[in-house]
Amino acid sequence: MDNLIMEEIEVLQAIFQDDIAFDPELLWLTYFVNKTLALEIFLDENYPIVMPQFKVHFGEEKFTEEKIIAFANEHVGSQMLYDLIVYFKEIVEEEIKKTPVISNKANVLCSFFLKGSCKFANKCHNLHTENKKEITENKKETIENKKEPTEKLTFKKFTDTESEKEKKKPMKTAINVINRILWDESLPAENFIVGYIDRFTGIKEKKFTDFSWEDIASVDDFVSLAIPKHRIQYFKYRTAKVWDKTVRLDKIFNSTGD
Numbered sequence: 001m002d003n004l005i006m007e008e009i010e011v012l013q014a015i016f017q018d019d020i021a022f023d024p025e026l027l028w029l030t031y032f033v034n035k036t037l038a039l040e041i042f043l044d045e046n047y048p049i050v051m052p053q054f055k056v057h058f059g060e061e062k063f064t065e066e067k068i069i070a071f072a073n074e075h076v077g078s079q080m081l082y083d084l085i086v087y088f089k090e091i092v093e094e095e096i097k098k099t100p101v102i103s104n105k106a107n108v109l110c111s112f113f114l115k116g117s118c119k120f121a122n123k124c125h126n127l128h129t130e131n132k133k134e135i136t137e138n139k140k141e142t143i144e145n146k147k148e149p150t151e152k153l154t155f156k157k158f159t160d161t162e163s164e165k166e167k168k169k170p171m172k173t174a175i176n177v178i179n180r181i182l183w184d185e186s187l188p189a190e191n192f193i194v195g196y197i198d199r200f201t202g203i204k205e206k207k208f209t210d211f212s213w214e215d216i217a218s219v220d221d222f223v224s225l226a227i228p229k230h231r232i233q234y235f236k237y238r239t240a241k242v243w244d245k246t247v248r249l250d251k252i253f254n255s256t257g258d
Contacts, residue, residue, distance in 0.1 A: 007228050008079050008082075027045070028040065029081065031085045033088075048075075049076070054069065058091075058095075068088060071087050079228065080230075168256070169257050172252065174245070181208060192209075193205050193235065193237075208235075214226070232245075
């Protein structure tokens with residue numbers, strides 16, 4: 001297995017901890033939102049040149065997988081796992097917000113309450129009351145609710161026009177920022193700071209010019225400082241952040257449109 005893949009997995013495990021499971025033999029990564037919501041990512045040996053395959057356990061799976069695949073297509077050639085997981089979390093959170101909260105309180109009198117032996121108190125799904133009028137009113141309310149047409153929960157499928165408006169623009173990657181700083185003479189490299197994840201100490205900052213930006217496989221670790229690009233979290237110009245992938249900030253290219 002490629003060392004770069006393993007390094008990327010280790011970073012994810014440090015960030016998401018028990019929410020990440022990885023099988024190194026199958027190159028099978030799973031991110032768990034909870035016991036029923038998950039994103040499975042099947043890596044190819046030639047990742048990130050070859051896009052991963054996906055299996056979604058959430059909502060309208062085909063619709064969500066299409067969004068994940070489209071997102072991944074935009075990032076082929078660079079480490080994308082962290083951004084994929086964050087994007088999946090955003091989809092889940094948006095859909096959960098649309099889900100109506102349905103009360104599971106039954107309109108059935110608790111027989112254990114009448115005997116004085118219900119152990120669930122206010123958490124009991126059945127009614128705790130000796131008031132016959134209240135029981136009757138609750139039954140009437142239940143019948144009325146059954147008569148009302150229930151609104152079916154559906155996930156909105158965007159038309160091409162809507163998706164263009166509402167889908168987030170793909171953000172320029174850390175590699176794009178590095179190349180811009182290296183080749184754009186109007187951006188003095190010595191004024192830039194790189195914030196990155198150290199596997200042992202967390203977020204660290206170093207001057208941009210302290211790093212070797214060649215292919216990491218060709219860098220001598222004893223002579224030069226080099227890191228995998230997916231560990232980069234942000235860039236600062238002097239003291240101000242100008243690119244931060246965790247909050248989709250991009251003042252270098254303005255690729256997010258913010």
